[in-house]
Amino acid sequence: MRIGVIGTGRIGTIHANTLSRHREVGSLILTDADHARAQALALRLGETAAPGVEEIFRWGVDAVVITASTAAHAELIGRAARSGLPVFCEQPIALDLTGTLQAIAEVEAAGTILQMGYQRRFDKGYAGAREAVRSGRLGRLHTVRALTSDQSPPPADWLPVSGGIFRDALIHDFDCLRWVTGREVRDVYATGSDAGPAMFRAARDVDTAAAVLTLDDGTLATATATRLNGAGYDVRMELAGELDQIVVGLDDRTPIASTEPTGPPAADKPWTGFLERFGPAYEAELIAFVEVLRGERPNPCDGREALHALRIAEACETSRRERRAVSMAEIPGATAGIE
Numbered sequence: 001m002r003i004g005v006i007g008t009g010r011i012g013t014i015h016a017n018t019l020s021r022h023r024e025v026g027s028l029i030l031t032d033a034d035h036a037r038a039q040a041l042a043l044r045l046g047e048t049a050a051p052g053v054e055e056i057f058r059w060g061v062d063a064v065v066i067t068a069s070t071a072a073h074a075e076l077i078g079r080a081a082r083s084g085l086p087v088f089c090e091q092p093i094a095l096d097l098t099g100t101l102q103a104i105a106e107v108e109a110a111g112t113i114l115q116m117g118y119q120r121r122f123d124k125g126y127a128g129a130r131e132a133v134r135s136g137r138l139g140r141l142h143t144v145r146a147l148t149s150d151q152s153p154p155p156a157d158w159l160p161v162s163g164g165i166f167r168d169a170l171i172h173d174f175d176c177l178r179w180v181t182g183r184e185v186r187d188v189y190a191t192g193s194d195a196g197p198a199m200f201r202a203a204r205d206v207d208t209a210a211a212v213l214t215l216d217d218g219t220l221a222t223a224t225a226t227r228l229n230g231a232g233y234d235v236r237m238e239l240a241g242e243l244d245q246i247v248v249g250l251d252d253r254t255p256i257a258s259t260e261p262t263g264p265p266a267a268d269k270p271w272t273g274f275l276e277r278f279g280p281a282y283e284a285e286l287i288a289f290v291e292v293l294r295g296e297r298p299n300p301c302d303g304r305e306a307l308h309a310l311r312i313a314e315a316c317e318t319s320r321r322e323r324r325a326v327s328m329a330e331i332p333g334a335t336a337g338i339e
Contacts, residue, residue, distance in 0.1 A: 012032070015065055029047070031053060064076070065286075065289075074094040088286065091118055093307075097311070100303075101332075115292060122282075144221040144237065146238075147173070147224045150273075153227040162205070164205050165225055173223045174313060186216045186328060189212045189324075233277055
């Protein structure tokens with residue numbers, strides 16, 4: 001099969017490397033707004049570089065992988081759908097519900113495939129937590145604690161187009177909260193702090209955020225995030241039930257130290273970022289996409305799943321801004337329909 005990769009930045013390069021090595025992928029066509037970057041990657045992989053997106057569709061491909069800038073995702077998804085092409089797209093579909101719903105509508109009207117890139121679903125730790133919950137090992141689940149902490153802040157010029165900390169960072173925790181527990185969020189209360197670098201205030205964003213989420217079975221969850229965790233990149237999920245308690249993301253590279261005399265020592269080489277921490281998961285999600293294309297497995301994360309995560313992020317942002325609890329019923333798209 002021949003796959004077009006639109007966007008050859010960090011994630012696009014990782015995905016292109018994975019696909020180029022895959023025995024079922026015959027060839028790739030790569031393109032990027034920075035044509036020289038796409039050419040350099042194509043030369044390194046022995047693949048073909050296209051001058052632009054037009055050529056991806058005109059030269060003929062069997063599927064498209066979208067790793068371009070977020071602002072281009074929804075339009076490219078729609079174009080691929082109208083061309084009858086299956087799509088893998090890094091999250092999000094769009095930063096707003098309107099654009100997300102429109103893209104989903106185009107995919108469903110065309111009857112094509114849209115697989116979203118929520119890589120944590122392919123991480124062994126999160127998969128193990130899902131199995132523990134679903135098997136009943138924990139008993140009745142009563143508390144979930146999720147966190148995402150970046151070691152250093154992103155560039156200042158990226159913040160205004162990021163969608164904010166809930167839509168950018170915590171959206172992965174919201175997706176995994178649903179995926180691991182099998183439950184829906186009923187309501188949220190969220191807050192944030194912009195007490196760090198001035199660039200967050202200038203972008204009307206926060207550098208640290210926290211949310212309390214109530215699930216539809218009464219389980220309580222917290223989700224926290226910060227852009228300023230100097231110890232290292234820290235992503236964890238703790239799940240506590242009446243019978244047992246487990247944690248995802250606790251290993252010899254977790255950037256946390258115990259103050260107890262017999263506690264584990266601080267990590268010698270803490271995680272520095274998401275590409276390093278979730279490298280195997282990024283590879284696994286593209287391998288899954290090829291299997292979906294070959295009809296060997298169902299779509300593991302479609303556009304409607306991305307919509308659910310975005311709705312939770314929207315509710316949290318509304319709660320932070322308006323300083324009140326927000327019911328998920330207030331957020332459009334409650335039935336994952338096209339409204």
